[in-house]
Amino acid sequence: xxxxxxxxxIALGTAALFALAGCSGxxxxxxxxxxSSGGSLVIDTAFSIETTDPGHTYDPTGNMVAKALYETxxxxxxxxxxxxxxxxxxxxxxxxxxxFTFTLEDGRTFSDGSEITADDVVFSLQRIQGxxxxxxxxxxxxxxxEKTDDSTVTITSETPILQLPxxxxxxxxxxxxxxxxxxxxxxxxxxxxxxxxxxGESAGSGPFxxxxxxxxxxxxxxxxxxYTGDEEPAYDRVVIRNVTESATQLINLQGGDTMVAMxxxxxxVEGLDDGFTVDSVPSGQTIFLLLNQSADVAGxxxxxxxxxxxxxxxxYDALLELAGxxxxxxxxxxxxxxxxxxxxxxxxxxxxxxxxxxxxxxxxQTLRLQFPNDYPVGGVEFTPLAERIQSQxxxxxxxxxxxxxxxxTELDAYVNGTEGFGLWxxxxxxxxxxxxxxxxxxxxxxxxxxxxxxxxxxxxxxAASAASATDVDERTADFTAFAEAMQEEGPxxxxxxxxxxxxxxxxxxxxxxxxxWDVDIAEITxxx
Amino acid sequence: xxxxxxxxxARARSPLARYLLRRAGTSVLLLIGVTIVTFTLTNLVPxxxxxxxxGEGAAQNPETxxxxxxxQGLDQPFFVQYVVYMGNLLRGDLGTSLxxxxxxxxxxxxxxxxxxxxxxxxxxxxxxxxxxxxxxAAYRRGLVADQVVRVVTLVGLSVPxxxxxxxxxxxxxxxxxxxxxxxxxxASITPPPPVTGMYTIDYLLNGDGxxxxxxxxxxxxxxxxxxxxxxxxxxxxxxxxVLEVLASDYxxxxxxxGLSGLRVVLDYVLRGAxxxxxxxxxxxxxxxxxxxxxxxxxxSWPGLGTYAYNSARNLDLPGIxxxxxxxxxxxxxxxxxxxxxxxxxxxxVRLA
Numbered sequence: 067x068x069x070x071x072x073x074x075x076i077a078l079g080t081a082a083l084f085a086l087a088g089c090s091g092x093x094x095x096x097x098x099x100x101x102s103s104g105g106s107l108v109i110d111t112a113f114s115i116e117t118t119d120p121g122h123t124y125d126p127t128g129n130m131v132a133k134a135l136y137e138t139x140x141x142x143x144x145x146x147x148x149x150x151x152x153x154x155x156x157x158x159x160x161x162x163x164x165x166f167t168f169t170l171e172d173g174r175t176f177s178d179g180s181e182i183t184a185d186d187v188v189f190s191l192q193r194i195q196g197x198x199x200x201x202x203x204x205x206x207x208x209x210x211x212e213k214t215d216d217s218t219v220t221i222t223s224e225t226p227i228l229q230l231p232x233x234x235x236x237x238x239x240x241x242x243x244x245x246x247x248x249x250x251x252x253x254x255x256x257x258x259x260x261x262x263x264x265x266g267e268s269a270g271s272g273p274f275x276x277x278x279x280x281x282x283x284x285x286x287x288x289x290x291x292x293y294t295g296d297e298e299p300a301y302d303r304v305v306i307r308n309v310t311e312s313a314t315q316l317i318n319l320q321g322g323d324t325m326v327a328m329x330x331x332x333x334x335v336e337g338l339d340d341g342f343t344v345d346s347v348p349s350g351q352t353i354f355l356l357l358n359q360s361a362d363v364a365g366x367x368x369x370x371x372x373x374x375x376x377x378x379x380x381x382y383d384a385l386l387e388l389a390g391x392x393x394x395x396x397x398x399x400x401x402x403x404x405x406x407x408x409x410x411x412x413x414x415x416x417x418x419x420x421x422x423x424x425x426x427x428x429x430x431q432t433l434r435l436q437f438p439n440d441y442p443v444g445g446v447e448f449t450p451l452a453e454r455i456q457s458q459x460x461x462x463x464x465x466x467x468x469x470x471x472x473x474x475t476e477l478d479a480y481v482n483g484t485e486g487f488g489l490w491x492x493x494x495x496x497x498x499x500x501x502x503x504x505x506x507x508x509x510x511x512x513x514x515x516x517x518x519x520x521x522x523x524x525x526x527x528x529a530a531s532a533a534s535a536t537d538v539d540e541r542t543a544d545f546t547a548f549a550e551a552m553q554e555e556g557p558x559x560x561x562x563x564x565x566x567x568x569x570x571x572x573x574x575x576x577x578x579x580x581x582x583w584d585v586d587i588a589e590i591t592x593x594x
Numbered sequence: 595x596x597x598x599x600x601x602x603x604a605r606a607r608s609p610l611a612r613y614l615l616r617r618a619g620t621s622v623l624l625l626i627g628v629t630i631v632t633f634t635l636t637n638l639v640p641x642x643x644x645x646x647x648x649g650e651g652a653a654q655n656p657e658t659x660x661x662x663x664x665x666q667g668l669d670q671p672f673f674v675q676y677v678v679y680m681g682n683l684l685r686g687d688l689g690t691s692l693x694x695x696x697x698x699x700x701x702x703x704x705x706x707x708x709x710x711x712x713x714x715x716x717x718x719x720x721x722x723x724x725x726x727x728x729x730x731a732a733y734r735r736g737l738v739a740d741q742v743v744r745v746v747t748l749v750g751l752s753v754p755x756x757x758x759x760x761x762x763x764x765x766x767x768x769x770x771x772x773x774x775x776x777x778x779x780x781a782s783i784t785p786p787p788p789v790t791g792m793y794t795i796d797y798l799l800n801g802d803g804x805x806x807x808x809x810x811x812x813x814x815x816x817x818x819x820x821x822x823x824x825x826x827x828x829x830x831x832x833x834x835x836v837l838e839v840l841a842s843d844y845x846x847x848x849x850x851x852g853l854s855g856l857r858v859v860l861d862y863v864l865r866g867a868x869x870x871x872x873x874x875x876x877x878x879x880x881x882x883x884x885x886x887x888x889x890x891x892x893x894s895w896p897g898l899g900t901y902a903y904n905s906a907r908n909l910d911l912p913g914i915x916x917x918x919x920x921x922x923x924x925x926x927x928x929x930x931x932x933x934x935x936x937x938x939x940x941x942x943v944r945l946a
Binding site: 282 | 782784
């Protein structure tokens, strides 16, 4: 029989080996060549990126990276997305808002030192127009893009398009070096094959150039030595890491392994001690309830009275408690910060709710509330939100049954308009209030609620008027009227605009949330 | 004459060759079964992969939708889609991921080594610790050492892996500062030139000591978490196996001969218990490879688990089928290797 005294050294040896493996590297964050001291910036985010080709990108992480690698004709400053400012070009428009002339700034160069010309702009935008399967393709639908001279480009549209400058600030419409991209398979006729090249190296004029792209783990950027823009990138190297768990992001930030954490929820940022800064702002997303107006889907309850009952039956402050830092009550279908947004949201009015419920023909039916249960928006989990809505509506006598499903599964029902009662969210594709007109009757989101144009011609007209406005002030008035009418008679109940929290270590500053590109990496600099 | 020649040839083959051929044949059939099951199941899933893949904005554009559906062959009947899938599979093409837009084979070629690295390290550590603990517990049956081992293994088996991963990350990285942050390597260093895809080995092959130490340090914590669960499973099993062997006549005879305790353990007890241990190690290794989802998620480890999770969440059908196939192949290979090792360890079961 083996003597215990002989087994002991074996056990001890194994344990020692195990311990040694655990300690061998020590804490890389504390070593001298760690990321905090070598001119490197480390950002943790849950990846939503497919490519570094701006022509194909249309995801939050992809937009953030594209913003660092490429410049656009139009720009925004900091987190303000209401006022477009010149980027690579300044612009003028005609009175009908159908023709925009962009004049390129002198002396701007790509990362290979060559000058940016009108040919590059035309090629970049027409390339996207040619690629029908490219995600940003729809942004340029119906536009004619032409070179006027070497430094001027004209963009025309058959209908007024006051939102064009805001659209052109989208990082997906970044200007690429036409010569380089054409040499590597780039075309404007739809046969473009330059994506694999642009996933390996960048061909833009942004403050950074692409070092490596690994879609599963990290994107590494280095400073563009030929950059001629007005930003002053402070870091030589930027590592954007894919960290899907927000709890891991929090520990990495607290442990000094990363300087910026992009996806912490409200509770997590509120628990951060001194030594960290949090930029908490309302995001551009709106979480809302949809009450279907199609009799095929909603039966006897296909009317806006039922939506009004829900709208005035809810306790919004109690719902907001679930959303954490930075979140606000939605004041309407247009979120605050956008043109035409209403100043205040609805307050609970149980009498009005009960009266509307009676008018709706409600007779004790059970409404199935359908929602995605695996897709938190801005840290707001839909399941507890749906549970609270269910209990609040029970107080006005409305029976709600919860019907959660995975996002990818439930999306189908939502997009196809087969949800009778749904909890969803909507975010802008570009920074302009025109993005919220689809809630109108007969348009995309309206139709998902079974609400066709004939259901409310007045609101449909208001939306059409806002879409075709040629004067900024008139347009703002149209959007406001649209938002007010939707709040009175629409089948939607806007609930929450979730907060977006960018948490940073005190060693850096300038990480400000922007609803179009999340964060402008070049604006992040060492503190002090 | 001519009709008997093939039979003669077949007889001339060695038993091992025949066995290998037979196993290879069954494996191919099993693999086809795996493809049918994964393909059918993934296509039965409710939901719209087009909207899931294209996203809100782009999915609304009819032209974009149509182009995508055509490009992915989603407009074809189910059977045609399967035949096309199998045809592509034979050429080594697993399709294009709807999430990353890259070939699934390219995605898997980086995800599989990352998971194999973590699982291999975990099984080695688990086996080493479990053999010592299991044998010790069996020898000290009913005594304090046995009780301690039982409690430790019970903890290992019952603690939720996700919780354990988070707590150990918090403790060893943030509080004690002896483990590095998440990921496979520190942000300050660059990945090794890919050879095996396993960073520790690739750094060694490249002669990069700093990289090796960094990668090994990043490996330690997830391996420790994964090992704890596997140790719980293996130790209990080894204890039982060793107890059975200890009660056998040949071990009593060996003891009676006056052989030293260690010799009895190594030459008789562990050898006798090796077959059941081998089986459970095979099962445990397969489970490690396919079950690292939560640990990979906490430690931001870009492996098979993370890939499977992302694919499932985004209804990435080619990705899901790719993962299903790889896991199926891994199990087949493990079973095959285990069966072969059976023969090596016990001549009685050789080629049975």
